[in-house]
Amino acid sequence: MTTPDVFMPRLPWDAVDPYPFYAARRREGDVVWDATAQAWLVLGHKVARNVLAAPHWISDPRANQAATAGRFFTADTVAANMLFTDGPTHDRLRHAVRDVFGHSFISQLTEGVESLCKQAISTIDVDEPFDVMSQIAWPLHVAVIAAWLGLDPAQCQVLREHSPAVIRLLSGITDTDTLHVGLAATTALITEFLPAAADRRAHPRDDLLSYLATAPELSLDEVVTTAILVAVAGHETTANLLGAALIRLITPTAEGTRLADHIDPADATVLTELLRLDSPVQAAARTATADQQLAGVHIRSGESVLVCIAAANRDPHVYPAPHQFLPGRPGPSPLTFGHGAHYCLGSALARLETSTALRHILERRPVLTATPAWRDTPAIRGPHHVPARFTA
Template sequence: MDAAEALASLMSPQGRVDPYPAYERLRAFGPVVQTGPGLYAVTGYAEADELLRDSRLRMLDGELRDQILPQWRDSPALSSIARSMLRTNPPDHSRMRRLVAGAFTPRRITAMREVVATQAGELIATMAADGRGGSPVDFMAEFAYPLPVGVICALLGVPAADRPLFRRWAADLTGALEPEITPAELAVADAGATELRDYFTELVAARRRIPGDDLTSALVQAHDAEERLSAEELLANLVILLVAGFETTTNLLGNGLAVLLAHPRAADGLRRHPEQAPAYVDELLRYDSPVQLTTRTSGEAVRIGGVELPTGSWLLLLLGAANRDPRRYPEPDRFDPWRALPSPLSFGAGPHYCLGAGLARLEAQVALPMLLRRLPELAPAGAPRRRIRLTLRGYDNLPVTVGEPAPAADHDAPDGRGPGTP
């Protein structure tokens, strides 16, 4: 199998469901390998980290899309992505990012711990009631989706009654983030994007009439009064903030619980020592990243990993492969929450490092120990169903049985950190 065939195996349905064997086939050719004309795959941690920080590399923004797909503006999904800070380059990216960065400062995120713990506790109580008597419950529908969507919707000022709408719309839209997409799949993504843009068009109008203490109102003001956002940028960023605000965390929670249930000794360690949650969450992010890849193009020639990348090269930065680079992580296929190593690349690096990474980590650090402590008999209930996606890796369905909840005296502290946690 040559490098092009190894990449083709990654893009197959089987490779999307379980990409790790394909990553190893690609790694055998080196940390940076050419897989086609002008196309390169990066599996090395050091190489991916360096490239993510290299100012010579660019996102696929509107200007670049004009060169390869001039009709991209006809697609609501591609327009929402290309006009948001997710896929723009400086100076537009820097301008948009500054407008929303205040909602994600470490101080603001720390202040949300109690909110996250309260919501997680309520969802666990609902799971326990629904699973009484041994009935299976779908962890994705009952916990992994509603917790992060509730948190990001609170930041954006989205009414609680509207939150159930977003799971399908977002799932449809994110199909446009895949490295390969068929016309039929793009049509589905466009439908999801249209629903989301229509929703936020109405929310913007409502916040224009009656502003609130939320991020949507702040961005509306940035458009109306300060003109630091165009109308298209306003809608595109609201859509992406919502989708990115829960999709990654939903997948982190689902992937994380599945790994913990498959490693009962490690799960018991987190149950007894919730103060170790930050290390556990970093290892869960490394072991089965909710974001598996990102892309860049080279604005000028770049040499990396002994390979010359000509100007205009396209790069697949395989974050899931980089997180299992044996040069960085000994025995990378072993789940080991006691690794004393720096964080993985699951949230990227450099200028496009995920703005909500701290919030996603907080939600997982609070939720996973609380689940294990309050539901000590939590167990798999049949085969879960993976989404056939590569970029955003997660479950459609993760059935569990909850067993008997722990007595109230055994529950963790109200803030979700457990006794004695600093």
């Protein structure tokens, strides 16, 4: 249990609506200290982009004194996870899988993703009440990643059951109870994935898990860790993006209109703007390895920052009228998938899944039947329930 008299750093913004917090803190500058998180918050787009790509920053959670989860990671655990490594180790882990995550390879999955989207949506009749998240978003994205990895139904069930607890660990800043639940969930996934990876190494099949298991650059531990990372991050964040995007598109405005009635979901600029406005990943933690200046603020070696991706994506100095939905707006790409060496490996697949799912869902003309409910996860923002019905 959490000890009452021990201060536990936590993410300071509201998980449901973090944007007023970001706007208020931005008035103090692009880089501000936050006592609740025990870290510097990086809010400006330019400085956030620089931190994500510049040297003298590391991703190892053990270096972040405020990151509770970091104290429970071992050297072996960190070394096997490309999220937490930098330099040659990170390059080796990423190089082993980068070819199958490139645009040319992901485009070959289009037909399969289309088929799974149709299956998920066609089971729901016109005027039948349903929940977008539990009946479409989560099952769909689990199905896509499971089909690619080659997971069986039992493994899919374990993945769906334990992923929410694992995703809470990614920020590194969490309370002790949540941490222990997350570590137990991680152990459950390792127990499920380890024998499967070992079997694929000896008897490879035509799936992503076999591709990972037979990669000469990867140890078996690295295969398991990478497969879990792909499986968890590959469906959790994308499901949250789909749910948040749909809420934005079908919620009636004050004038009674809906964005969905005036956009083409196949337009790449529409998805880019949805990514900017509703980034599932709210922040990425980094620790300085040298003294340096950020937007006029002196950061000492060993101090940590939270690169607030969602805040940077609404920087008014970069995106005029930042809270408005304006597809095709000028300006740099949003930082939703990160930047630099840690740019999201699954970005192409996430774009394919989200745009395909939105197109099929909007063809059925969905309407909200009640107010959506959001998850209480400040690091990874997304809806918990989106009550709706199809009208066509």
